[in-house]
Amino acid sequence: MISIEGLSKIFTADKQKLTAVDNLTLDIKDGEIFGVIGYSGAGKSTFVRLLNRLEEPTGGRVVIDKQEITSLNSRKLRLARQEIGMIFQHFNLLWSRTVKDNIAFPLEIAGIAKAEREQRVQELIDLVGLSGRENAYPSQLSGGQKQRVGIARALANRPKVLLCDEATSALDPETTNAILDLLVDINQKLGLTIILITHEMHVIRKICNQVAVMEKGKIVEQGDVLDVFLRPKQPVTRKFVQQVMGSSEEDDDLQLLMSTYKQGKIVRLHFIGETTNQALISQLAKKYAVDINILQGKITQTRAGAYGTLFVQMDGKAEEMNKAIQYITDETSVEVEVIRDAN
Incomplete structure (x- = not known):
C-alpha cells in the first residue's frame, strides 16, 4: 500500500544543515495500523508530513496506492491529498465554524454538492460519536470531542490513508484510550491504513500491528509490536518498553x-x-x-x-x-x- 524509499529531509538554518529524516526506507501494508515512535527531535513528525508533502522531501520517493506522491505537480497533489487524511496534536479546527461546518470544510473545497455534503457530515458525526453536538463551536468542546471533530474532518473525503501526528498527546489518559478505541473501530469498519506518530509506548501497545522506532532521523528498529516488546534490540527501544512494563x-x-x-x-x-x-x-x-x-x-x-x-x-x-x-x-x-x- 505505502512504499517509502530513501526518504530524506534536510533543513538549513543560519547556514547550518540539519538532517531531520535520513534516507528512510519503509513498507506499510494495506489496512494495518502502523506506529512510528521516537523521542522529541527524532524526526517522526517531519517524516509523517513528508508523506503528504506538507514538507517537501530533499530526496527519496513516496508511493501510496501505486501513485508516486513525490513526483506529482501541484494540481495532482491536491487531488491525491483527498485520499490522505491527517489529524493533529492540537486539533487545527476552524474556531469560527461549528462541528458540522468544520467537518464539511474539506467537502466544500472538493466541490461536493450541498445535499451530499450534509449527508456525509451526518454519517461522520454518528461514526465518531458526536451526535447532539453538531452545532457546537470548538470552544464549547472538550479535548476529546475536538479530536473527534478532527478525525471526522480527516475522513470526509473517504481517504485510503489516515496520518495521525501525536493525535493523543494533548489528551488525558482516559480520553486517550477512548480516541484509540475509535481509531481501531474506524480501521476495522473502513479498512483504512493508519500511520500513528507518537512518543508514548502505551499508544503503540494498545492499537498498532507494526512499529518502527526512530532516532536521529533513522529507523533503528522495526517489527511486529509483540516481537519488539518481547525482544527490544536498541537502547532507545528498551526505554520505550520500560514505559509500559516498568522493567x-x-x-x-x-x-x-x-x-x-x-x-x-x-x-x-x-x-x-x-x-x-x-x-x-x-x-x-x-x-x-x-x-x-x-x-x-x-x-x-x-x-x-x-x-x-x-x-x-x-x-x-x-x-x-x-x-x-x-x-x-x-x-x-x-x-x-x-x-x-x-x-
Whole structure:
C-alpha cells in the first residue's frame, strides 16, 4: 500500500544543515495500523508530513496506492491529498465554524454538492460519536470531542490513508484510550491504513500491528509490536518498553527477591500470546512434588496478543524441580529462565 524509499529531509538554518529524516526506507501494508515512535527531535513528525508533502522531501520517493506522491505537480497533489487524511496534536479546527461546518470544510473545497455534503457530515458525526453536538463551536468542546471533530474532518473525503501526528498527546489518559478505541473501530469498519506518530509506548501497545522506532532521523528498529516488546534490540527501544512494563527496576527487584527467598530456585517465566491464559502453576503442582510460590509478575496486552513475566520460587527435591522446568521447556511455549539455584 505505502512504499517509502530513501526518504530524506534536510533543513538549513543560519547556514547550518540539519538532517531531520535520513534516507528512510519503509513498507506499510494495506489496512494495518502502523506506529512510528521516537523521542522529541527524532524526526517522526517531519517524516509523517513528508508523506503528504506538507514538507517537501530533499530526496527519496513516496508511493501510496501505486501513485508516486513525490513526483506529482501541484494540481495532482491536491487531488491525491483527498485520499490522505491527517489529524493533529492540537486539533487545527476552524474556531469560527461549528462541528458540522468544520467537518464539511474539506467537502466544500472538493466541490461536493450541498445535499451530499450534509449527508456525509451526518454519517461522520454518528461514526465518531458526536451526535447532539453538531452545532457546537470548538470552544464549547472538550479535548476529546475536538479530536473527534478532527478525525471526522480527516475522513470526509473517504481517504485510503489516515496520518495521525501525536493525535493523543494533548489528551488525558482516559480520553486517550477512548480516541484509540475509535481509531481501531474506524480501521476495522473502513479498512483504512493508519500511520500513528507518537512518543508514548502505551499508544503503540494498545492499537498498532507494526512499529518502527526512530532516532536521529533513522529507523533503528522495526517489527511486529509483540516481537519488539518481547525482544527490544536498541537502547532507545528498551526505554520505550520500560514505559509500559516498568522493567528499569527489575534488577533491584531481583536482588530483593534473592535476598528474601533463600531456598530452592527462583525462576522467571515469560508468557507470550495465548500462553498467558494457561494454568501452568497448578499443572506443575499436580504433576511434580514441588512447592511453587508466586513472587511477582505483570501481564500486558498488545493488539497482537498478551505477554508477561512471572517470577516464582520453586522448592523441593532437585530432581523434581528439574523435571518441572524440563516440562515447561518441552511441553509449553512459555520461556523459562533459572535466575538463582540454591540447591
